[in-house]
Amino acid sequence: MTTTTTGPDASQARAGQASAPVLTPTLRQRLRASRGRFIIGAIIVVVAILGVLIAGQSAQQRPALDPDSATPTGAKALVSVLRDHGVDVRAASSLDQAGRAAAGVAPDDLTIALFDPNGFLAPAKLAADDRLDARTVLIDPAKSTEKAMRATGRDVAVISTPTVLENEHIIESDNAGQAIRLLGGTKVLIWYTPSFADLGVSGPKTIADLTPPWVTPLILLAALVAVAAAIWRGRRFGPLVVEDLPVVVRASESLEGRARLYQRSDARLSALDALRMGAVGRLAKSVGLGSGATVTDVCAAVAAQARLDPGEVRAVLLDAVPRTDAELMDLSRRVAAVEESVTPSTTIRKS
Incomplete structure (x- = not known):
């Protein structure tokens, strides 16, 4: 039902509507009120982009023929195929890790894939380690390493071009087939990439090693103080209350x-x-x-x-x-x- 008002009451109602203030916020006021949200959103986007870039750089900095790397220079594709064929691939980055990975495995069921592009492992150490007395595949080895390994009388195979094992080139020509024949002939494959641990010296000290022990608790305390200050300053005081001023203020x-x-x-x-x-x-x-x-x-x-x-x-x-x-x-x-x-x-x- 629609009710129509006429006479003085109608004129007063229209006048009241005309004199009523406009409370709808303008576009500028809305943008100003949403400025904080825009800033927070921009910070989140920047942090996400930086995280993606850092993650991408970390992936690109992984060593060549890393068995867990899916980058073009990694070897994850070959390792995945070997595992699909029932080969137990075990990664090792030091001589001790390789020895522990070979524990309990018969020499006839074991293959060692050695890739040492930086020359961290002395050939004599590998030749003298009886735990790794098994079939050995040398990937781009130094002449001294190949000579020392053949002198032990072990079954030694050599892959002179490491790029054929990379994710980018493994599917080219007959690379995958030859790699599987060389590395997948036994039940267990130890993918051994020597590191600083094989040099017998510790690596360079990190920032954590150089930082005094009291710095971390101090940083945590400062973070807690900052959060408490933000909560204290950012809390809402509730609705405004009209109170008389305690002093006389001139108009x-x-x-x-x-x-x-x-x-x-x-x-x-x-x-x-x-x-x-x-x-x-x-x-x-x-x-x-x-x-x-x-x-x-x-x-x-x-x-x-x-x-x-x-x-x-x-x-x-x-x-x-x-x-x-x-x-x-x-x-x-x-x-x-x-x-x-x-x-x-x-x-x-x-x-």
């Missing part, structure tokens, strides 16, 4: 303070509305209207008494919206001018 100071707040937040319309409300109240008394008069009634009465354009008066007292500081100052002067055009004519001087 001019309150006016200047509110004006600075309006200026800082670019609330030009709010500042102008404060001036308009005071002016409309005084004009209503000047033209003889009561406190219940609407802004439309005040505008009509002021225009009739001061002989001004009703549309101009309504624009100054209600409709005009300032977009710049200059327009705000101009409208403020026009509000004062409208008030001055009515006030002197209704002032009674006592003789």
